[in-house]
Amino acid sequence: MAKAKTGGATASGPGQIRLIGGQWRGRKLPVLNSEGLRPTSDRVKETLFNWLMFDIRGCRCLDLFAGSGSLGFEALSRGAAEVVLVEQDAKVAQQLRRNLASLPGARGEVVNADALDYLQTPATPFDLVFLDPPFHRELLPAACRWLEQAGWLSDAAKIYIEREQGPASPPLPANWRLLKDKQAGQVCYQLYQREHVE
Template sequence: MAKAKPAKNTSAGGGQIRLIGGQWRGRKLPVLNSEGLRPTTDRVKETLFNWLMFDVRGGNCLDLFAGSGSLGFEALSRGAAKVVLVEKDTQVAQQLQRNLASLPEAPGRVINTDALAFLQTTATPFELVFLDPPFHRELLPNVCQLLEQGGWLSENAKIYIEREQNSASLPLPPNWRLLKDKQAGQVSYQLYTREQVE
């Protein structure tokens, strides 16, 4: 979801996101003008889904701070078997549900709850997890530990993290290995893979 200054992103202008690949390529979905909502830019999204070229189709995906749903809906368009979008803000979650309903038979589910509360429920393993939390709230350390310890990650799961550049170093589970690391403007983003714990 991520709360910060609005991103300079033409795809988010006017309260829309655009799907850039897959079944619904070019489809625009409305986004509420919620204060500080920061959809992932097309540039970052394109890079991310190039990284994940062989990981999305047929995978179970979790978009834990869904916000605009930019990442979760992109995964659906590219053939994910299931996408769960978790969003705390009720009105934003309702817009996500409307957008999901506009995509014919998309295998998605919107859950209106806090990310930390969601991770306290019974776990289902995911192959791919998107973490784009509100900036400057230090949510990632707890979330990453809960994902690893709570059974939310399949073996060899991929975890995408988007956060503010120049933020403090992030303590991560020791079996998460960095695959990719880039910056774009004020945003830092990384892709990790979960290695089997011996």
């Protein structure tokens, strides 16, 4: 779930996201009314988690541009061992912590940081990474480069990318193999698998 980083979050007019499967299926979580917040639609989310049906349980997930946390919380509901949600906006991150605390036994952590700065800290490998950055900011190439080069991905990690439709795909590491590719309106979403490089 991406959000624009311009403008702050406000407490007025909160929306909500809905968990669509797993342990907390049907649970609704509040989302701050923050400029540029763009939750992944239920339709796209359902398709994504059908793709990941056999990969979620027991995996370590990174929700790098967390925003509402829709993807990270869905992964927790479906049995992910741990989810780290990275969000730059302090008020949005605070709401993510409240939502995480409302899910009994959920193993997660919310990091209030710029995503690209976070990727320059000491890495621990993740099995699944959600990349849904703010549109029109050209953040994907750098994020993908850091993920691949700095040790953030397990040998066969899967990487989900959600981006605005454009004339060409962003440059990605050569060892990321495209598994799934769909479009919904002006949004493209894809699932890649990392192939281990010796």
